Amino acid sequence: MTREKWLIDPAELDEFQREILDLGINDSYVIKGCAGSGKTILALHRANDIYIDALVEGRAKANFSMVVYTVPLKEFIRSGIMELDFPVQQIIHWEKWDESLIDYVIVDEAQDFSKDRIDAFNNAKIKSIMLYGDSQQQLYAEGMSIEGIAEYLSIPQKELTKNYRLPKEIASFASHLCEDKDLESKCIKVGSDKPRIKKLASWQKELDYIIEEIKTRNYTDVAILVPYNLKRSGGIKNNLNHSVEQIHEYFQNVGFIHECKMNDKNITFELAFDSDNPKVMTFHSSKGLQFETVFIPFCDYPTHDKWFYDKFQNPFYVAVTRTSKNLYITYSTRLSQLLDDIPTTKFDLL
16 A cells, blocks of 8 residues: 655745745744644755755755654654755754754754753744744643743744644544634545544454454555553552553564553664654653554553643643544543543544
C-alpha cells in the first residue's frame, strides 16, 4: 500500500500557506494552525529557503537550526526530507540545543516549551525566529499557548486555516475533544469511514484484533498509541495495560513484528519511519507525527479521576488527530468518559 506523501511541494501549498512561506527569512513570526494544517511542512520549507539563500550568496553554511520537541518527530522529519537540500543535522532535539548565537531559529511544536526555553531560543537568534504550534495540542503544563508566545515576544502572528490531514469524518469526532468546534469545516479531505469503536473481551483480545486488522487490511503505515511508556502498579489510574511496554511484551510473545518508542535507564527502542512495521508509542511521543491508520487500545481510561483527566485530555486529542485515514478505538470494560460527549452518529460501533 502506497503511503500518502506528507511533505508536499511548495507548488501544492494553498494561498495561506504560500503567504507564510513567502515571508522574508529575516522576519520573525508565530504561526498557529490546527492539527494537519501544514505547520511542520512550512517550517521545513523555510529551513530549505534559508539554506538555499546561503548557497546563492556564496556562504559555506546556512547558520540556522530547526528545533523540535520530541526525538520521534526529529526522526520522522529526517525520514521524509530526502528531496530537500539542507543537512539533516540542522534538525535538533531541544535537549541538544547549546544556546549558541545563530542567525535563524525555527521552532516546531512551540506550545510545549516553557517560558525560559522560549527566552533561550529568542535570545539565541541574531536575525529572526519562527515558531509554529497549536494551543489545542499543548501537552505540558509548563508550556505557553501560541497566542501567549506571540504576545510575550511582541511578534506578529499568522494562522493556517485549513486542515489537510484529517478526513472530515474523523475531524467531526475529534472536535468534541477540544475547544475548536470548527475543526471539521477546516478539513479538505473527505474519508470513507467514521472512527471505529469496538469492545473486546480482554486487553489481550484487543491486541489480537489490532494484529488481525493490520494483516487482513494490509495496513503499512500504522501507529498504536497509549498513555504510558512503562508498566506501572498501584491504583486504577496506573493500569498496567496502558503502556508501550505491555504491548511490546505481548507482541513479542505472539511473534508480531513491530517497533516501539520506550525509554528508561535500561531500555531504549527507536523507530524507523521508513519501514512498514507498526509503531507503538505514547500519545506524547506521537506529537507532530502522521500515520494512515491509528489504533488507540485500552480506552477504559478512568476519567472520573481528575488527575488522569487533566493529564491526558489534550494528549488523547493529539492521538486521535494523528491519522490521515483510519481511526480505531478499542476497550474491554467501560468506554472512557473522555468520549461521553461525542454523539453516537460520529462513529461506528463495531
